Amino acid sequence: MQTKPIRWFTFIVLVIGGGTVFKLSSLKDAFYVPMQEFMSLSNTQIGLALSVYGIVQTVGNFASIYIADRFSKKILIPFSLVCVGLVGIYISTFPSFYGILIAWGLLALFGEVIYWPVLLKAIRLLGDSTQQGRLFGFLEAGRGVVDTIVAFSALGIFLLLGSGAGGLKAAILFYSVCVIIAGVLAYFLLEDDKINTTDEQGNEISKNQAAWNGVVKAIKTPEIWVVSLTIFTIYSIYCGLTSFIPFLKDIYGMPVALVGAYGIINQYTLKLVGGPIGGYLADEKFHSSTKYLRFALILAAFAILIFIFMPHEKLNIYFGMCLTLGFGAIVFTMRATFFAPVDEIEIPREISGAAMSIACIFGYSPQLFCFALYGFIIDHFDKSLLGYRIVFGLMGFFAICGVVVTTILLKMIAKKKIIKD
Numbered sequence: 001m002q003t004k005p006i007r008w009f010t011f012i013v014l015v016i017g018g019g020t021v022f023k024l025s026s027l028k029d030a031f032y033v034p035m036q037e038f039m040s041l042s043n044t045q046i047g048l049a050l051s052v053y054g055i056v057q058t059v060g061n062f063a064s065i066y067i068a069d070r071f072s073k074k075i076l077i078p079f080s081l082v083c084v085g086l087v088g089i090y091i092s093t094f095p096s097f098y099g100i101l102i103a104w105g106l107l108a109l110f111g112e113v114i115y116w117p118v119l120l121k122a123i124r125l126l127g128d129s130t131q132q133g134r135l136f137g138f139l140e141a142g143r144g145v146v147d148t149i150v151a152f153s154a155l156g157i158f159l160l161l162g163s164g165a166g167g168l169k170a171a172i173l174f175y176s177v178c179v180i181i182a183g184v185l186a187y188f189l190l191e192d193d194k195i196n197t198t199d200e201q202g203n204e205i206s207k208n209q210a211a212w213n214g215v216v217k218a219i220k221t222p223e224i225w226v227v228s229l230t231i232f233t234i235y236s237i238y239c240g241l242t243s244f245i246p247f248l249k250d251i252y253g254m255p256v257a258l259v260g261a262y263g264i265i266n267q268y269t270l271k272l273v274g275g276p277i278g279g280y281l282a283d284e285k286f287h288s289s290t291k292y293l294r295f296a297l298i299l300a301a302f303a304i305l306i307f308i309f310m311p312h313e314k315l316n317i318y319f320g321m322c323l324t325l326g327f328g329a330i331v332f333t334m335r336a337t338f339f340a341p342v343d344e345i346e347i348p349r350e351i352s353g354a355a356m357s358i359a360c361i362f363g364y365s366p367q368l369f370c371f372a373l374y375g376f377i378i379d380h381f382d383k384s385l386l387g388y389r390i391v392f393g394l395m396g397f398f399a400i401c402g403v404v405v406t407t408i409l410l411k412m413i414a415k416k417k418i419i420k421d
Helices: 008-018 028-038 043-070 073-091 097-124 132-160 165-189 207-219 222-252 256-285 289-308 317-337 349-363 370-380 385-420
Strands: none
Touching: 008 073, 008 097, 008 132, 008 165, 028 043, 028 132, 028 165, 028 222, 028 256, 043 097, 043 207, 043 349, 043 370, 073 097, 073 165, 097 132, 097 349, 132 165, 132 256, 132 289, 132 317, 207 349, 222 256, 222 289, 222 317, 222 349, 222 370, 222 385, 256 289, 256 317, 289 317, 289 385, 370 385
């Protein structure tokens, strides 16, 4: 079979947006401690803001099942990026806690509900079934490049202005301007989508009916739901990576400036490593994204189990950083490829948006409880090593669940191939 040529120019435009859209909603990655100090937020409050984000995302993704295939990416992507930037300008005013909750809810609406499923759909349609691992892997790597440049620039602004409230405001405004610029570029550089208005019988139908038919077809496909559960388990582990930041500060005594740099590396730079490696292994070595995900989940379960019982109070801070970053790299190889199985289960391309939206609904639903739960456990045990070990134990539990789910998915894929043959 001849490989479909990838439209790299379109890919780069999509990566620029993907690398800037979540800077504001992930403000805690580089500015966790400054948010606590200058915005008067506790671990639990930051977790609650992220939980509101998850609630809006999960509920809103039911609407995106319809929206993603109904409207063109040329409209949806620029609109959502600009709106995210405007919300960021509001956040820079340091609103009250309730204002923070509203802001994070709006970031979820524009970033997760409107933008993200459309981006995933666009990435999937850029290549054929033999290219999905590398496409999604390079998406994560490209976002990692943009993430790192933008995040370190914001951190530089924060430090240049004295690491105070003014510096944090300036960093937030910098993020806001970047995402607005990305939205303007997307409007002028992305091509319009052609929506198929012919049904399976060849009858002419409206765009609304075409989108609704896709919703019904996607909902009735059981493999989509199992892929969603796979993403659910991996994302539950990913949520725990945030706890490495206060863990290194509380247990290893990491200084504030180094915490910010570590947060950027932990959440963004690892995409540079995890994305290409995950995509390459899925496509070239395992020849199946699902098989690779099962292997990586097994590896993650063993790694976090060993990490839990290490004598962290006696270890060097840089050794602790290497351990946590190593585990994070494993997780990012999975994050880079956990949408690739959508093509492996042979979902029709005309319902890609609906399929991706369903995967997002349940795959990202750990945001509803994981961030708040992890934050509560850390605070409840007074930021002690025991609290962190409980959090890491939960991450290991989700890894084991992921092994079970991916095994079920592989059996479904094999059965589908037998029926097809």
